[in-house]
Amino acid sequence: MFPGEDIEPGDLKPRNGLHRDPDGKYTSQYFGVIQKGDEYIDIVPFSGSYFPRRGDKVIGKIMDVGPSMWTVDIKSPYMTMLHMNDTPWRTISGDLKKFLTSGDYIYARVMNVNEIKESWITLKEPGIGLRKLEGGHIMSIPAPKVPRIIGKNGSMVNMVKDATFTRIVIGQNGLIWIDGLPENVIVASEAIGLIETEAHATGLTDRITEYLKSKKGEINGNTQ
Amino acid sequence: MGTPSDKKLINENGLRLDGRGDEELRPIKITTDVLERADGSAFMEWGGNKILVAVYGPREAYPKHTQDIEKSVIKARYNMAAFSVDERKRPGPDRRSTEISKVISEALSAAVLVEQFPRTQIDVFIEVVQADAGTRIASLTAASVALASAGIPMRDMVVGCSAGKVEDRIVLDLSKDEDNFGQADLPMAVLSKDKQVVLAQMDGDLSKEEFGKATEMIIKATDRIADIQRKALSEKYKIENLPEPESGGE
Incomplete structure (x- = not known):
């Protein structure tokens, strides 16, 4: 179209x-x-930037620490905010650096978006894995292609996870966190790159299965 | 414009200097996504024009006073390379390029759904590498392709074309000599579907009838140009055997 x-x-x-x-x-x-x-x-x-929508789970990078809030980059035209009361920790105003400093990545949920596209995110929602992302690698893909990476009910990403023994977290905004042994992370990120470039084509699942099979030799089966 | 000259612009067979008929366009070629770091880009060759367009954004508008709380601001910058014309053009913005940047921004704002992202700006950088008449409408045509490939929501594509009066005849898509020695030049841009005019400028004089005829010619030609735009966009996504979209997603 x-x-x-x-x-x-x-x-x-x-x-x-x-x-x-x-x-x-x-x-x-x-x-x-x-x-x-x-x-x-x-x-x-086919391309375009991410616009926060309420309820989306995103990966963000802490850009700035204020007296009571963090400013977070979620790869959108707008920065988003994380208030200290929306974290699972017992925070004290003025001492936020102890919990998150600039450069840290978090997996958070978009709590609210207003008319002028200001948004707030939260880490305080149990059971859906919201947290600070420690270690691991971050890769970035265009946000419109995220559903393709996830696949139907997560089939695509689970396939990559199982085949490469990595832990993967995907944010709706197109940032992806991959943790595992370095060689496995490389294979996983290459697989995701392949899904990204062929996101609009048919028979994708088969091609990815094929690709993962061909890379089997490089994967270190040592689960951590 | 209207400079007296003994140069014959239309020969006895009714053909123009480059052998075109009255309603014939110069060859147009558009390539998309030529730049790695831009969100969207396009390279256009329209006759002798060579134009490179890069789109960045939407991103937060700076300086802050340029932000519009209700919509996105399109900042187009039209720039001609020093070597783009016969005689060296003094580099940097001048009256002409400032004007063209302004009319292009306005024309694009009519097509982009700017109210979807308040407080942001969309940068459109247009570099004319080689100029050969009709650069503003060529830039605009290429810019709308670049915007589409950047995934920016638009209500329609913008298509531009020019017409003019040469030796008392109305002809489409003036070439450089026709522009310099002809009697009038009318660049115009429309939204490709409903043909709403988003840019119209005129240099020289046209009677009411001539203006009507020129407009009609342009509007007819925009369909052909829009086709080229669409082909250019889909080129990148052609995979060996028809990329049928899989249904469903998440």
């Missing part, structure tokens, strides 16, 4: 990436592919 191209949603509900003309017709906003689900119709762009 090209920007401005007409779309007939039919019975489906238009969701992301569709623009509604004043006369009620729908057109594509992006240069990307059309994706029809059971209920919704989306246009998935």
